[in-house]
Every structure is written in C-alpha cells, then in structure tokens.
Amino acid sequence: MSLLPRVVVLATGGTIAGSSSNPASSAKYQAATVPVTALLDAVPALAAVARIEAEQVAQIDSKDMSFALWSRLVERVAFWSVQPDVAGIVITHGTDTLEETAMLLHLACVGTVPVVLTAAMRPSTSLSADGPLNLLDAVRVAGHADAAGKGVLLVINQEIHAGRDAVKGHTAAVNAFASPLAGPVGYVQDDLVRFARIPQGLPAQALPLPSVWPQVEIVTSYAEPGRVVVDALARAGVSGLVVAAAGNGSIHQSLTEALADAAAAGVAVVRSSRTGAGHVAIPALPRPSSGIFVSAGDLNPYKARVLLMLALAATPALARDPAALQAVFAGN
Numbered sequence: 001m002s003l004l005p006r007v008v009v010l011a012t013g014g015t016i017a018g019s020s021s022n023p024a025s026s027a028k029y030q031a032a033t034v035p036v037t038a039l040l041d042a043v044p045a046l047a048a049v050a051r052i053e054a055e056q057v058a059q060i061d062s063k064d065m066s067f068a069l070w071s072r073l074v075e076r077v078a079f080w081s082v083q084p085d086v087a088g089i090v091i092t093h094g095t096d097t098l099e100e101t102a103m104l105l106h107l108a109c110v111g112t113v114p115v116v117l118t119a120a121m122r123p124s125t126s127l128s129a130d131g132p133l134n135l136l137d138a139v140r141v142a143g144h145a146d147a148a149g150k151g152v153l154l155v156i157n158q159e160i161h162a163g164r165d166a167v168k169g170h171t172a173a174v175n176a177f178a179s180p181l182a183g184p185v186g187y188v189q190d191d192l193v194r195f196a197r198i199p200q201g202l203p204a205q206a207l208p209l210p211s212v213w214p215q216v217e218i219v220t221s222y223a224e225p226g227r228v229v230v231d232a233l234a235r236a237g238v239s240g241l242v243v244a245a246a247g248n249g250s251i252h253q254s255l256t257e258a259l260a261d262a263a264a265a266g267v268a269v270v271r272s273s274r275t276g277a278g279h280v281a282i283p284a285l286p287r288p289s290s291g292i293f294v295s296a297g298d299l300n301p302y303k304a305r306v307l308l309m310l311a312l313a314a315t316p317a318l319a320r321d322p323a324a325l326q327a328v329f330a331g332n
C-alpha cells in the first residue's frame with residue numbers, strides 16, 4: 001500500500017480559525033481564536049488524504065498582517081520545502097489581506113513543492129462553516145502530484161486560483177475570491193483535483209525579502225483630489241507610491257502634478273487601477289520631463305505595492321529608472 005502524501009499545515013489565524021457564541025451570525029465573531037490542532041481535528045476526513053504535520057506560525061486577524069510575519073512565513077515555507085518527503089504546504093490565512101500574502105509568496109517562494117493558501121469567510125462555529133471543506137480541499141491539492149511546479153495557489157470554495165491573480169471581491173460571500181482576468185486554474189470536487197491550465201507568470205527566480213522594507217504607500221485618484229497627501233508622503237521620504245487610478249490608469253490632473261514632482265524627487269510611481277480588473281495601458285506621458293508613471297499591468301494596487309516593495313528593496317535605483325521598473329512589472 002502506498003503511503004499518503006506528507007502535507008504540512010502552517011496556521012496564521014483568520015476567520016477560518018474564528019469562533020462565535022452566535023452560530024447564526026457571520027459578522028459577530030472573533031477571528032484567530034481556534035488553534036490549528038482543533039481545526040484539523042474538526043475534519044476527520046483529512047486522515048484519509050494526507051499525513052499531516054501542523055505548525056501554529058501565528059494567530060492573527062489578517063488585517064494586522066506585518067512584514068515580520070511575512071518574513072517568518074517565507075522562512076517556514078523554505079524550511080518545510082526541503083524536508084524529505086514533503087509533498088506540499090498548506091497555509092491557513094485570513095481572507096482580508098490574503099491577496100497580498102499570496103502575491104508576496106508568489107514572488108518569494110519559487111520551487112516545485114506546492115504552497116496552497118486557504119481561508120474561510122465564515123468562522124469555524126458558524127452554521128455552514130466553509131473552513132472545514134476549504135481546508136480538506138487545500139490538503140487534497142497540496143498533496144496532489146499535479147500541483148507540483150504550479151507556484152503558490154489559493155484553494156477556496158472548491159476553486160483553485162493562482163496566488164498572483166486571486167483577489168477578494170465580496171465582504172461576506174463564500175465565493176468572495178476570483179481571479180478577475182485569468183479565471184481559476186482548476187477546481188476540486190470531492191477527491192477529484194483538476195487543473196485546467198498552468199498559472200501564467202510563474203517567476204523563474206525568487207525575489208529576496210528585504211531586511212529593511214521600503215516604505216511604499218497607496219494613493220487614490222478621484223474627483224478633485226488635493227495634492228496634500230502625495231506631498232506629505234514625498235516629504236516623509238517614501239520610496240514608492242502606487243496610484244489606485246481611475247479607469248485605465250487615469251489620474252486627475254492635480255494629482256498627476258503632485259506625483260510628477262514626487263517622481264522627480266526620486267519616488268517610484270506606479271499606476272494601477274481602482275476598477276478591480278483589466279490591464280493598465282501605457283499611455284502618452286503626462287509630463288515627459290518628470291518621468292513615466294509605470295503601469296502595474298493587471299495587478300491591483302495591493303498586489304502592485306508588494307511587487308514594488310520587493311523590487312525597490314532588491315534594486316533601489318529602480319526608483320529613478322521608470323523604464324527598468326516598467327520591465328519589472330511587465331515581467332511579473
């Protein structure tokens with residue numbers, strides 16, 4: 001008889017580990033209260049799917065995600081990836097910042113051992129809690145031979161998404177996650193794991209994590225924005241700004257001027273879109289003398305910020321080289 005795959009579960013908290021005295025409410029509960037051992041015990045079917053080891057890496061509401069925890073997660077993934085016989089790694093996470101962590105791991109954890117994030121929209125004590133099935137499905141995917149070499153994945157609501165592409169698009173629904181342009185890469189139905197395609201844009205090489213994280217903030221373009229926020233951030237010495245621009249990367253004139261001044265002072269400026277889907281085109285320059293505002297492609301502002309932080313940490317000179325920074329975004 002063949003051995004079941006060895007799968008490691010790294011727990012970080014979130015609603016999947018949440019609990020409430022009111023099972024009928026999906027809002028009144030506390031995230032990150034149930035230990036990983038109890039989450040696993042609640043799913044006896046796991047015993048027929050994998051040999052599981054678990055580590056409680058953190059117990060937080062993911063709204064409070066930190067650079068320190070990101071670094072720790074990357075370190076634990078690196079550790080477990082090279083242990084003999086580990087088929088895959090599952091990370092339980094809160095949904096609120098999952099798309100950022102997924103982007104970080106996509107860039108920083110490159111290897112063949114699958115890294116599968118999972119989460120839940122309803123706490124573990126809720127009526128129709130979605131966490132137990134999501135956890136079971138994530139372990140099924142992590143231990144599946146076809147998941148190897150597919151990069152960082154998210155398994156939720158019976159869908160498999162590329163970590164680079166997955167975003168949260170609903171406050172409460174169990175189908176809150178989607179990959180807006182690309183669609184899911186596969187699905188899980190009971191013990192059937194099917195990949196419809198290989199995720200696009202898998203990095204050939206991992207980006208190193210910063211020892212000091214560059215400060216990159218997000219600003220938004222909307223009707224009649226003042227320049228006060230951009231000016232204050234530039235004065236505070238930020239390394240980069242991601243603009244949640246309107247439509248296809250359009251930025252209000254007054255904000256454009258403030259951003260151009262920031263860019264001229266050495267702040268990297270990247271345009272993403274606040275629409276939630278689509279590529280940001282590379283248009284004619286608003287003020288050629290002040291440099292190009294780099295397009296984030298199809299990355300939303302939060303994912304673009306993660307890439308910008310890692311890129312600037314690895315190569316600070318990118319802040320004054322928009323063409324080279326554009327190439328980084330085009331390649332990721």
Ligand code: SIN
Nearest residue numbers: 014015062094095096
């Ligand atoms: C969190 O992100 O930790 C809380 C919300 C959730 O997991 O859905």
